[in-house]
Amino acid sequence: MTPLPLPSDPPPLFQNLLVEPEEARSILRPQKDDRYGFGFALSPYRGCGHGCRYCYVRDYPNALHKPEDWGEWVAPKLNAPELLWSQRHRLHGERVFMASATDPYQPLEREYRLTRRCLEVLLLCPTTEVIVHTRSPMVLQDLELLRAFGDRLTVGLSIPTDDDTVRQTVEPHAPAIPSRWAAVERLAAAGIGVTVAVAPLMAVHAPQAFARRARTSGASNAWVGRLRLLKQDPFYKVLADHGWLKVLDPTYAEGIRQAFAETFPTRRRPREKAEKPAPPPPPPVCQPGLFDRVG
Numbered sequence: 001m002t003p004l005p006l007p008s009d010p011p012p013l014f015q016n017l018l019v020e021p022e023e024a025r026s027i028l029r030p031q032k033d034d035r036y037g038f039g040f041a042l043s044p045y046r047g048c049g050h051g052c053r054y055c056y057v058r059d060y061p062n063a064l065h066k067p068e069d070w071g072e073w074v075a076p077k078l079n080a081p082e083l084l085w086s087q088r089h090r091l092h093g094e095r096v097f098m099a100s101a102t103d104p105y106q107p108l109e110r111e112y113r114l115t116r117r118c119l120e121v122l123l124l125c126p127t128t129e130v131i132v133h134t135r136s137p138m139v140l141q142d143l144e145l146l147r148a149f150g151d152r153l154t155v156g157l158s159i160p161t162d163d164d165t166v167r168q169t170v171e172p173h174a175p176a177i178p179s180r181w182a183a184v185e186r187l188a189a190a191g192i193g194v195t196v197a198v199a200p201l202m203a204v205h206a207p208q209a210f211a212r213r214a215r216t217s218g219a220s221n222a223w224v225g226r227l228r229l230l231k232q233d234p235f236y237k238v239l240a241d242h243g244w245l246k247v248l249d250p251t252y253a254e255g256i257r258q259a260f261a262e263t264f265p266t267r268r269r270p271r272e273k274a275e276k277p278a279p280p281p282p283p284p285v286c287q288p289g290l291f292d293r294v295g
């Protein structure tokens with residue numbers, strides 16, 4: 001593992017984010033539900049600078065921040081790589097999902113490199129598979145490291161809409177959709193398996209063209225995940241105000257799923273686990289508990 005220097009004096013603010021470095025007590029969160037297709041979730045940060053307006057993590061119990069502060073603070077887990085190294089014996093034959101409660105390539109990763117350093121640990125675990133899931137083309141900064149995993153790593157790019165103006169409303173601080181397509185293309189061209197996750201499904205204007213774009217960008221897999229939302233959730237009003245409540249409709253999601261099923265007729269079969277063969281798992285779910293997987 002190449003030690004990368006951490007900032008010696010972390011700034012209290014980074015691009016208007018309140019930065020709250022912390023020492024984590026644990027780093028691997030077991031996922032016992034086989035439907036998610038991974039054994040452990042690994043989040044090098046708490047909080048997320050992308051601050052997506054629908055993000056369910058904002059409602060996690062938090063002694064310091066209110067849900068409405070979501071996207072304004074991030075706690076980098078300074079000891080994440082060392083903690084992971086100390087826990088590596090748990091990872092034999094397992095699949096690790098990075099990350100379920102934060103984006104591993106959110107803006108602060110440029111400063112702290114915690115995701116990169118965790119990946120360097122995982123690279124040294126030869127029977128461990130890794131799924132990196134992000135909304136950011138910043139993932140490209142680790143292209144060579146990702147490539148070193150060979151076929152035991154895939155990258156998921158979340159692209160919930162084909163319209164960047166929709167993205168500007170629902171994910172105002174996350175990278176633009178065209179930059180995510182560019183990341184898909186670069187990753188695929190480098191021989192890295194890429195999954196396009198249309199999740200959580202937002203308004204889509206041209207489903208067939210959207211699916212073809214995923215295909216021609218080089219993605220080897222794609223899936224569609226519907227957002228589940230309670231009426232009292234503030235995001236419900238956002239959808240209602242824009243006339244987008246259809247995204248909660250299973251029939252609408254099924255139409256989008258069908259377009260992708262026609263474009264990706266054979267789903268790439270994930271590698272079996274090293275010592276614990278299991279039925280092929282479903283694609284990863286970015287936000288366990290919120291989405292119905294429909295494709």
Ligand code: SF4
Pocket residue numbers: 048049050051052055056057100101102103135174
């Ligand atoms: S949905 Fe993902 S990228 Fe968006 S704020 Fe939540 S954790 Fe971050």
